[in-house]
Amino acid sequence: xxxxxxxxxxxxxxxxxxxxxxxxxxxxxxxxxxxxxxxxxxxxxxxxxxxxxxxxxxxxxxxxxxxxxxxxxxxxxxxxxxxxxxxxxxxxxxxxxxxxxxxxxxxxxxxxxxxxxxxxxxxxxxxxxxxxxxxxxxxxxxxxxxxxxxxxxxxxxxxxxxxxxxxxxxxxxxxx
Numbered sequence: 572x573x574x575x576x577x578x579x580x581x582x583x584x585x586x587x588x589x590x591x592x593x594x595x596x597x598x599x600x601x602x603x604x605x606x607x608x609x610x611x612x613x614x615x616x617x618x619x620x621x622x623x624x625x626x627x628x629x630x631x632x633x634x635x636x637x638x639x640x641x642x643x644x645x646x647x648x649x650x651x652x653x654x655x656x657x658x659x660x661x662x663x664x665x666x667x668x669x670x671x672x673x674x675x676x677x678x679x680x681x682x683x684x685x686x687x688x689x690x691x692x693x694x695x696x697x698x699x700x701x702x703x704x705x706x707x708x709x710x711x712x713x714x715x716x717x718x719x720x721x722x723x724x725x726x727x728x729x730x731x732x733x734x735x736x737x738x739x740x741x742x743x744x745x746x747x
Contacts, residue, residue, distance in 0.1 A: 585665040592655055592669040599651060600677035603643050604684025607707075610643070611636040611685070614705040618697045623705055633710060640685070641714040644678050648721030656726045660733070667726045674719030682709050 614632040616623040625633075652670050659666040689707025697703060709715075 583659060583662060585662060588655075588659045588662050588665040589669045591659075592651075592666065592673055595651060595655070596670075596673035596677040597680060599647050600680030601684055603647050603677065603681035605688065606643055607636075607640050607681060607685040608688040611639045611689070611707060613690075616703055616705045618699055618701045618703060620699065623692055623703060625705060629705075633705075636707065637709060637711045637714055640681070640709055641711070641717050643681070644674075644714060644717040645721045647677065648674055648718035649725055652722035652725040653729070656729045663726070663730060667723065670722040670726065671719045674722050675715055678715040678718045682715065685709075 612632045612635050614625060614629050614636070616625040616629065618624075648670075651674075655666045655670060656663060685707055686709075690704035692703070692706035
């Protein structure tokens with residue numbers, strides 16, 4: 572038994588690491604969805620034959636919506652991975668796997684929260700030529716992976732610069 576274990580400072584269990592990352596990712600996903608809704612630009616459309624249409628000048632705003640979501644996902648992935656990889660440095664594999672999996676879940680939560688809060692795109696009862704807001708939708712499914720990708724890269728970089736490599740060694744094998 573090591574001195575740290577005798578003092579009660581042993582590594583947290585894998586379950587505890589995963590639960591902490593799940594809770595933080597769900598909260599961060601909701602926060603990211605609200606931020607996406609607040610920061611994404613409004614796209615104005617026109618009712619045409621009972622549907623919404625937009626001109627090419629508004630198309631850049633659709634791209635900006637996806638870019639805002641992607642940048643927010645990268646930021647949340649960066650912050651959460653730095654916090655949890657350093658905080659759970661004695662259980663890095665559990666932190667890495669949980670961050671990678673929950674990055675996608677957090678992004679999905681953010682997508683659904685933002686779409687729920689954004690305009691609904693209901694044009695029933697509007698005449699042709701009337702202006703309406705185009706619903707807040709994520710056009711790029713690849714943006715859902717940015718949070719996870721950033722988290723994995725940050726975890727790998729942190730692992731490269733660690734001096735103590737023993738947590739990465741198999742059980743019973745001492746590090747360099």
